[in-house]
Amino acid sequence: MIPENQKVILLIDDDLTVRKLLTFHLQKKEYKVLEAVNADEGYKHLKSAHVDLVLCDVSMEGMDGFSFCKMVRQDENYRVLPFIFVTAKSSLEDKQEALDVGGDDIVTKPFDVLELMMKIQALIRRADIYKAYTVKKSLEQSTSPEAARILLIDDDNSLARLFQYNLTKAGFECKTANSASDGFTLAKSYLPDIIISDIMMPQIDGFQFRKMVMEDPDLKNIPFIFLTSKGGEDDILEGYDLGVADYVLKTAGPRVVVAKVSAIIKSLGKERQKVVSELHRAADTLRVKVVPESFPSFEHYSIKHWHMPYKGVPGGDFIDYFNLGKDSLAIILGDVMGKKWGAWYFAIAYAGYVRSAIRLVLENSANYSPHEILDKVNRSVYQDAKISEVFATLSIIIINNKTNVLQYSGAGDLPLIYKNISTGETKLLTSKGMLLGFTAEGFFEDLTVQMNPGDIIALFSDGIIESRNPQGVALGTDSLAKLVDSIPRYIDPHEFLKIKLTEFTANKFEDDISLITIKANG
Template sequence: MNKIILLVDDDIFQLRLFEKLLTSNGYNCKLALSVDEAESILESETPDLIISDYEMPGKDGFEFRRRLLTQDSFKNIPFLFLTSVNDKENVQLGLDLKAIDYIAKNTPPSHILSKIDNLLQAVREHYERSLSEIKGIAERLNLRNIPKQAPLLKKFKIDYFNQSFDNQPGGDFIDFIQINERFTFIVLGDVMGKKWGAWFFSFSFLSYIRSAIRLCVYDDNYSLREILNKLNRVIHDDELLSDIFSTLGIILLDDQSGSVMYSGAGDLPILKFNQKLTELQSFKSDGILLGFSEFGNYSEMEIPLDVEEELYMISDGMIDFEINGEKKSDINLFKEKLFNFKQNKETTQAIKNRLFDKHISQVDDCSIIIIKKV
């Protein structure tokens, strides 16, 4: 996805010159002729860089910068001042407002591009170092919302793949809870929200899910319906999670009988491939999002699965895509694509490579769990 740069200047000619220069070099530009227009754009867009003129009628660039610094959502966006006035007083004032640098309007285009490229590269490298440090701490604390490997079972083969959005931790979580040689629970959830906030809360949901399953199993209770109902009531009463909701799909595999039980809370349908049919089958739960209401009234169902047939658990990122900057969702399109892969006898790894192609525009975390009867 191209980097977004917000350009703010009351001179439309200057804006168009910068837009032409930057778009021809791979950037996506948003133009604003005033601070008010810029703030309106920020209501729906979060740019990677803001370049603003110093001098504008009404609210000037300095006031714009001061206003951004008071808002947590925008204060850390890299900011450059654009000016035709190259005096030390204005430059210092801009730097005192935590602007990273300034660009004089008469700077040669090649120098402008180099400055912007180098700036964004430095920001990216700093972010990646910070992300690496946080991931390292999470690993040392054993904080993981995606397991390292799937359990090995006799009657089932499990594969799973996860790709976070924009290389940042997100709200999708996967877990395999193997109770004994016979029973294994498979969990796929998606905490509402994006990136770090959703990632943080995913551990709370996972902790509750693991505890609810263990407590029920201790009483020899393997009912997914009862597990979800108990889990939902606890999450609903948790003040920390009172405004945080999550989808959840949960499957119980019986490695002795080969049966598959399923229950869900606001999740996407479980999909099934049967070579005798002309499309993927869907098994839809009727449960609402976890924590949304005190009483979820969840149900459960058995999904018939014969040898060589497959089930697919997916998060909503698998069916989301972007067209002209607008997010779309189409599960039928995904079902058709996946069915064609299977009809063409593509391997699981090949399907994974096709679904998680880095050249395909991604708008959310993407997760899929494949359960094959063997």
């Protein structure tokens, strides 16, 4: 059995020499290594063992590494599993594809072993961030008001269906399995909030099943209830020795089971709410704001923002404004790739880099542009081992209210929406810059817009376009552009979009959201 604190690396490469070299260095760092020669073998390891990080070649027989990563990311259990490509491919197109399919990094052969080990350590540390305050789910799931999920295992199908009916009637989501082996497989994919298991079952009994669950890192902290006809003192004590949350006799009836489950769910809810409260206290203690409390005052322009964290939990979006002399204003929108409280801590770091970079640009040049600021930020992030593996998107706009020239540059960001009141045209302005920290050179460029009275610019985070209506249809960039296009000339675009988006989602957003509107007055 793998020690609890030992991290497991899945290494997939059809080159035996590369596998042996990497395995040697990984084992020196006390990692447990699972080797595979192709994607099929790698996937079997992934499904049968707990894996903390994947190292994968790109060019392999059968399924290539990019296709394998894309397949892995489709499973919700592996959405945040760190994934590094180790390959001879080195073009920017390959690196962009690595990101597009869900990879976290790409290392080019021949590689520097020390650099690779640092990347592995940083990515595993980043993944641990998401697990630190919850036993198995992200903070989004753990504060969700959705029905709690129950897994019930009993070889008596009639009894299992009876308890399932009563649990469902009480408002829980319940799935059943008729054996311990089937129950274990279902638990791995379903990740329930509570497991209820019979003791007397053929082949693998409830006690053995409980031990299997305790040895699995993804399942061991899930509250576990024994449901059984065995009521002897020794049986009950053995159950509690295995760390079960409760013990219910079948003869007590479904209502008792429902009451026990409800009590445990209520207790979990209190603990999870405590986590959220601790996050808010941390924010207050640090006295750091990643979103301004007020709108900037800038002559001839109305600039407003709307930011709403998901369920009140700090997220990865950050907004800032900087006066660049008396005639220019810089507008910043960033989004750290990583959700909820972990992203919020990194958002503070990125916001700090942006402020430092702007100061450096102002100190060393009388002329400043968005791409210069982005280049400074990118180099700082790329050279900082603490956050270089946590990527972020960034949009920077600089407006001059004398010339009415708007300059824009972006790093892996979403397009801006620009409405030209004179022509009636609404279009997307797209940057070509790389994600911050992905490469030393970000290839940032400036786009220029001559603003006229009535023109509107909208910046937005992915939480806006990924928001859904009650029918489950996502808004999308095109629909948002149509909303901007429909803004009447003398209506405040900030209030108009806020109302329309709230109506579209029925005021239920699935992520933290940020929107900045810029309107040239006149």
